[in-house]
Amino acid sequence: MLQEYLPIDYTKSLAHLYQPLIGVHAVTLYQTLLHEMELQSDSSPQTHHTLMNYLNIPLDEVYKARLKLEGIGLLNTFKKQVENATVFTYEILSPFAPSDFFKDAMLSQLLMHQIGNSKFHALKNHYYKEAPSDLGENITIAFDEVFQTFTPSIEAVKPKEENSKPTRTEPSIDFSWMVQMLKQRLIPVGKVLTQENRKLISQMVLLYGLDSYEVEKSVLWALTEENVLDTEEFKTACHDLFKSKHYDTPIALTEKSISPKQQVTEPQTKEEMLIQELETISPKQLLEDLSGGNQASEQDLRAIREVMISQGLPAPVMNVLVHYVLLQSNMKLSKAYLEKIASHWSRANIKSAKEAMEFAKSEQNKFQKGAKQKTSYNYKPLSKEIIPEWFKDRNKTKQQPKVIQNSQTVIDLEKEKAELQALLSGKAAPHQNRSQG
Template sequence: MNPLYKELQPSDAYCVRLPYPFSDFDRQILTGLYQPLVGHEAMAVLFTLWDEAERDGGAESNHYHLLNVLGMPVGRLFESRLALEGIGLLKTYRKSEDGSRSFLYELQPPLDPETFFHDAILSMFLFGKVGAPAYKRLMQRFLVSALPDGYEDVSRSFLEVYKPVTARTPEPDDENTYEKKARPAKLAFDGHDFDFSLLMEGLSAHLVSRKAFTPAAKDMIARLAFLYALSPLEMQQVVLLAIDQDGQLTEERLKRAAADYYKLSVSKSAPRLEKVTALQPAAESRPASAAKTKEDELADYLEAIPPVEMLRQINGGREPVQIDVRLAQKLVLEHGLPTGVVNVLLQYVLLRNDGKLTNNYVERIASHWMAKKVGTAREALELARTEHDKYMNWKQEGGKPSTSRKGAGKTESVPDWFYKKDEKPGASEAKQDESPEIEARRLRLMKKFGMAEGGAE
């Protein structure tokens, strides 16, 4: 699986398409039936995209804006997108052009309640999430109840009420026709790679006619095998329980037989579905069994957190100054640097520049990293470590005034996560030209990564 920076970056553009007009009843279906399955974060992403599609009419924006609106890192946004795609509420299209990427998000309408509850996978998925009492209440809320006794349908048909005025109906104008977007008939399902040949081998044609395996019956068999995690050999028993006296396999009998077999042979508790673990963006290159080092944990953190949130944490939870926010946004949006790379750059400058972000110094290092095609936080950490002396010279060339620190001719110290030793300054070497606020900011940053004042543990 590709690392996250190859799948999605804050600088990537996107637009939203709403081919089917969603209604208030759709919103009720989404919150009542789908939110327990995909979670509140995924539903927040869906509602935000829905609002943008109705308000902006498909205008292009970038994911940095979406991340700020939702207040979540890019990793959680990507996981939410996968959850919506998997449940059938979102289709994603990607276009790459001139080194940049753009995405088209097409919102898909939810299934109507009757189809939802009739679907073996979705209904059991919901049952396992909310439990029997809540599931029953949802059925009573969304499914139309039967008519009270004594009522009969006396509605007139269309032909009984209307008649044509002319004998000829005008042909429709093809130029004014629109693409029809209807609700999906059922949850998209690719068959789960079910081995029907193995299923058939153990079933005598005298017991179960091959004609009974209609496309609808085979689709239901594959869905039930996936839901209950049953093998083709186990599904043979389900089929034998489900076959009726006419040799037919109906969907309802298959569902009932699978539920009975599962209760008798596997567990009395309802089966549960879980989302597949999302890809770990910064850990793709590590063996699964390898323990995370301190640098691994740091790289994972830097890949996942938005730059503005990182600045907020460094600032003790308070909002960072706008000039720093604008600099971070410029690195992401104008220069197209990945989030993890921007975070390393900002932290490096904060640590080596007395807790301050200097625009020219940051952009000079950013230009160097862009030329080196740095794409991940781990690559940025490595380059910052190997090129540290060069960057310190750039800092001096930038006209930074000399400090009152003794031993100013010594090489600047580097934190442990840049793998260089540091010489501890004496108590008399404290800086005199930096404000208490800047010093406190720098110390919070060093404390966050377990660094002592001189860079040693």
């Protein structure tokens, strides 16, 4: 089925703009599904063998082509069980018209890397015509200045969005760090992080795989004297950062090995739960969790951000580092201590929370073997006041007293600390009764 009418020049988009990105099989599958819809005489489904015959490719190639269409935003797939058969329904989405294609930052950048600069600009000059900038003042009057109704509809007078096309999958990014960074530099947040700029930043992160500190560098580089984000300068900065890390690696769409029955493995052990949490939350959330839900201080956030940017640590690694330093320093966050360990981890090229946890454990074991005194990589006894709520049993209610009221509560807290210490030392924690949560 078709979601909406296609643009009149959609075939030009498929041939010249989409085909270099997703290949001939995917484009041919799209066109086959589109014309097959017209041949359907009834609602009875056909087998995929029909598509295999039309395209003259095996079923696994049909499946790969389908995934490319889904990923690029040209197809939605629905699956349901009917009696003894599995029925797939394909909803065809409209491609961008050629002029709209070049308004999408990620797709246009991908096309440029795929076909080369000269050919890209030739296509852009042919298909994308910018509106003249010297049209004068826009004096068009609004709906409510011409018409009057008893109950005006918000939807009726709402202007149509410029790109009211099929929704494309875009990465969700936590902009809280960038907001804090801009505020610290007295840069107007609303002027920089507009809706269009947020979309552009999200797309560049997805395209180039940038870390948060790299995005901040690119944004600051591309800001004009009037604190306006120069989009072309920002794209160039992102690309330069990518090249500095990956050298001659080309930017191109590559296929992931996706299995139809691919499932996400749930964390089973205490350590896996901790690592998963450290991989997904932001350092700001971690600080607030470790402080019992209280708001993180500006001083701590500034120290973390500066260390992240200077040492180039990803957020999950920074989470492990913050957790490590807090436990070592009796819940005090020392910037000097952060920098000392961060420089070591940066040289070790640690990229994930799991790698950081394993590295911390291996370093601790090395020092424990030959040193009697505590070193910068040995955990000190854990504080008796605070245990992060998210590290406790998540299936139990989180109604823990903030003040230790009796001896039983003290014993439970000590059990929690013993388990955490066992994880960090690489030893299995003894089995304990967690009835108290």
